[in-house]
Amino acid sequence: MHLVIINGAARPQSRSNTAKIIAAFRMGYEESGSTSEVWHLSDRAQWAGAAQAFAASDNILIALPLYVENVPGILLEFLAGLEPKTTPGTQIAFLVQGGFPEASQSRCCEKYLEKLPELLGCAYAGTLIKGDMFGLRLMDEKEGQELLRPFTRMGRHFADTHRFEKETVAAFAGPEYLSAKECRMFRLFGRPVQRLFMGRMAKKLGCTGPLDARPYSTGN
Amino acid sequence: MSLLIVNTLPEDRAREAVRSLTARSAHSRVIHTGPLNIHPCVGCNFCWLKTPGRCSIQDGYEELLKAYLTYDAAIFLAGTALDFVDHRMKDLVDRLLPLATMYTHIVDGQCRHVPRYEKKYRFGLLYDGEADRDYLDLWMDRVMLNLGGVSLGAYPMEQAKEAFPCTL
Structure with missing residues (x-):
């Protein structure tokens, strides 16, 4: 077919x-x-x-x-x-x-x-x-x-x-939702791991500033 | 409460609704997206990884990003297609990505992107044409969940005078 x-x-x-x-x-x-x-x-x-x-x-x-x-x-x-x-x-x-x-x-x-x-x-x-x-x-x-x-x-x-x-x-x-254990692990290690790997990806692309920059910040 | 009205419809089709909405807000601004020549998101992720917070597409969308941050609430005026919003509206929503960072966290048991700004967005939808209102309500709820904001709901255009009663 x-x-x-x-x-x-x-x-x-x-x-x-x-x-x-x-x-x-x-x-x-x-x-x-x-x-x-x-x-x-x-x-x-x-x-x-x-x-x-x-x-x-x-x-x-x-x-x-x-x-x-x-x-x-x-x-x-x-x-x-x-x-x-x-x-x-x-x-x-x-x-x-x-x-x-x-x-x-x-x-x-x-x-x-x-x-x-x-x-x-x-x-x-x-x-x-x-x-x-x-x-x-x-x-x-x-x-x-x-x-x-x-x-x-x-x-x-x-x-x-x-x-x-x-x-x-x-x-x-796969899982409909993350398990309680996965959520706990994520809360413990998610942020530093993300900062490391996403930082590397960003650097490869030529990014020089922080990934959480606020270019249009109005003071909010 | 200050109000941003984002009109994706031809101006004459939206005139009455715009009049109704502006009459109900002390401070409002209308942006017609037609002249802004808004393009669809191309999925480059540069707004997350290369130029954080800025879209790589050079069109009029930057004006909208700034306006979302300035006003207390935003109402979108949209056409419909296939029982949903039309692609002009969907393109605007797809390009909200710069308002989030690439970082993720868990909110109420689901992964979400960490918002880029400390702002409680309030977005609502007025649609002109046939659509499944229950689904649009659900979709708007989900869209706003992703932004850490609140949906003001989806209303048919003919209800512009009484729509969003808790906000306007």
Whole structure:
């Protein structure tokens, strides 16, 4: 079965965590002979092709980074410009990846995605959620592969079932909330560890000031 | 209470609502986002890691960031699409990131970014068009949770005169 994948990330493909996740997912999806194609919305030159692929396909996966509790603005802009389908038979599944570790962070977005396909004349085929993905593009290849391997497994699963069932997603998504022990550890060590690692990242990018600078402070 | 009105709609569509809101506040300012040519967030994270607190996109958004910090409350006037706010409004919200730092902490059992400024933001939404109001209320609550602020709720545009009763 052929799958049209739309990458709704705003970040260019070469630096997109979502693009890396899609690549891992496709490996699993195509293992047993299914095929797929990917459209990256960060490149506006691909929008017309992506819209045509949406219209022509009955099997669609939209992958996105969680942006302030919902889809990124550019994905919303693209979707709002689509012509809703008038004949039944198309399904849309979603893959949401976020920076925070808890699955609960993506539930507000998931609630919206559950009804979005119907507004586009399509059926809903589930949402795969995964948090703790911020560091993906900063990892070396080996570490990155470790983090991406579960997505290849889910690609295999999707090729078999054509949907993300709630139980499968819950097991994949990881903890809904951090445990009391994790919260305690975070309170104890989170700040110094963050200052160390984020400081290094910032330095690499050429940042010279403090990460908690207040450039527009009004005395508040 | 000073009030910032951020209008993402064509000015003629928002005129009546703007009039209603300004009449209910002793000190208000209206920013129409159309001329500011606001772009979508590109996910570069420079506002966290390279130029902390400043967005890398050179458009009119900086004016909004400063205004959010200046006024006691902000009301957004937005269009709708697919039962939600339209992309113009979502782009504004996606670009609130510089108001938070990259550092995280735990608030009520969930990770949150540490706010950059000591400010209790109060943001509300007036929407023009079809949308799921219950969902918009939920979404606004979550947006404000991320900023360490408070949502004033989501109201359809035709309720502009009586919307946000506890604030205006």
